[in-house]
Amino acid sequence: MTRMRASFVPPVAVDPASASPIYLQLSDWFRQAxxxxxxxPGQRVPSTRRLANELKISRIPVLGAYEQLQAEGYLETFQGAGTCVARAIPSDLAGPMRAKPPLPSEGSEPAARRISRRAALMRTPPQTWLSNLGAFRVGMPALDHFPAGQWSKLVSRHARSLSVDGMIYGDPMGYLPLREAIADYLGAMRGVRCEAAQVLITTGSQQGLQICAHVLFDHGDRVWMEEPGYPGAHQALRTAGAQLVPVPVDEDGIDVAQGARLGPDARAVYITPSHQFPLGTTMSAARRMQLLDWAARQQAWIIEDDYDSEYRFGGRPLASLQGADRHGRVVYLGTFSKVMFPALRLGYLVAPRDLVEDFCAGRDAIDTFTSTLYQRAMTDFIREGHFARHIRSMRMLYQERRQAVLAGLREHLGDRLKVIGADAGMQLAGYLSPEVDDVALSRTAAGQGVSVRPLSLCYLEPPGRSGLILGYGGASLEEIGEGTRKLGQCF
Incomplete structure (x- = not known):
């Protein structure tokens, strides 16, 4: 067993005024701990000299306590490693002490411990399909093709030259050079109309949603949601107290006319227009104009999550909805998690000009600011051209993997899965026959090491349509071939 360094002195309690000798107090404390x-077991304890200095007592009682504990078998000494907790403490003696729950009255069941309604909304059922990597984990980029060496150099560059400015509390809006780089990128690549002052750095689109909810909504405000839609958005907005209104999605995107009938008094709408989650469709120009007109007339907000917009394989790239907004009703969300790697935890939000101070205050209230070190490295990654090169490289790779998935599905599933929306992003979705239980199928596939996400769980109002969502970003060609074969066997 690896022994831990005694870097810290445990909170040993002694009372010099007690009638009990100090060496007995010490031995009792260590024994109980x-x-x-x-x-x-195996953890190193402080030396007798160090513990005596920390407790401001003589070293003699500490020596006496340690000798007593060694004699009883609780401590042992190792050559060159000092004194450690004995590794042979019986397992039935050593272990965390648990408080006993209060006994229920005779004939009654123990009452459940009370939690908030918000905590209950955050619970999700077990999702066994999320335990696998490779084929076909949704939202996983090609990590084996990420330029980790170049990224490490940039992080090391800023870590080695870390100044006081890089260690103090940062601006809640984020590191200004990164905000400037993002504003330039969004203007050139996504048609977003913004200045660096409007860009707010987040830990990802999920936090961006939470900030939007805190700044824009009151408890009980109604919000249109795409049906089916992104479960993470359901969770973030529900826990903020929003009342979600499911609005159907067709091949042109969210049905604005239907939304106006279902939720005429809605405060906002959440959409993924460039690559709808989970169906993968693209919102038509006509629907975009309808939605912008509705938001302007109703004084409502549009939260645009530009999901997977970097990867489009068919037709010309589409500009953002925010770029067509003339009334300042759109809040634009983006993330680097899918383009770079999920553990980076960097995203961004573009706020309307007149709400910048409110969004800054909301960001400050949630968790103050984002790690400055990674923000600085990301700035160089964009400015030095690595980001653009990586996107170009991944676009070709994902197109190849997408074609492999389509071919594998045709070969092993035939007409049992009707693929839709496969011309963009790092995933595709398909409909199953109504009699097929997509949750059960996903669990069966997970048992075979294949991760497919059930489409029905993306619906707010059950029963949702049966289907599967397959991510191919993080799956090699070999994993795709094997994954589609195993998926076919699951039927």
Whole structure:
């Protein structure tokens, strides 16, 4: 067992005024800490000299306590490693002490511990299909093709030259050079009309949604949601107290006319127009104009999540909805998690000009600011051209993987999965026959090491349509071939 360094002195309690000798107080404290699991077998304890100095007592009682504990088998000494908790403490003695729950009255069931309604809304059922990587984990980029060496150099560059400015609390809006780089990128590539002052750095689109909810909504405000739509948005907005109104999605995107009938008093709408999650369709120009007109007339907000917009394989790239907004009703969300790697935890939000101070205050209230070190490295990654090169490279790779998935599905599933919306992003969706339980099928596939997400869980109002969502960004060609074969066998 690996022994831990005694970098910290445990919170040993002694009372000089007690009638009990100090060496007995010390031995009792260590014995109880070991039996309760506070100190673990093999963990190093402070030297007698160091503990005596910390407690401002003589070293003699500390020596006496340690000798007593060694004699009883609770401590042992190692050559060159000092004194450690004995590794042979019986497992039935050493372990965390648990408080006993109160006994229920005779004939009654124990009452559940009370939690907030918000916490209950955050719960999700077990999702076994999320335990696998490779084929076909949704939202996973090609991490094996990420230029990790170049990224490491940039992080090391800023870590080595870390100044006081890089270690203090940062601007809640984010590192200004990164905001400037993002504003330039969004203007050139996505047609977003903004200045760096409007860009707010987040830890991802999920936090962007939470900030939007805190700034824009009151409890009970109604919000249109695409049906089917992104479960993460359902969760973020529900826990903020929003009342979600499911609005059907067709091949042109969210049905604005239907939304106006279902939720005429809605405060906002959440959409993924460039690559609808989960169906993969693209919102038509006519629907975009309808939605912008509705938002302007109703004084409502549009939260545009520009999901997977970097990867489009058919036709010309589409500009953002925000770029066509003339009334300042659109809040634009983006993330680097899918383009770079999920653990980076960097995203961005473009706020309307007159709400910048409100969004800054909302960001500050949630968790102050985002890690400055990664923001600085990301700035160089964009400015030095690595970001654009990586996107170009991944676009070709994902197109190849998409074709492999389509071919594999045709070969092993035939007409059992009707693929839709496969011309963009890092995933595709398909409809199953109504009699097929997509949740059960996803669990069966997970048992075979294949991760497919059930489409029905993306609906707010059950029963949702049966189908599967397959991510191909993080799956090699070999994994795709094997994954489609196993998926076919699951039927």
């Amino acid at each position: 070991i039996l309760s699991g506070q100190l673990h």
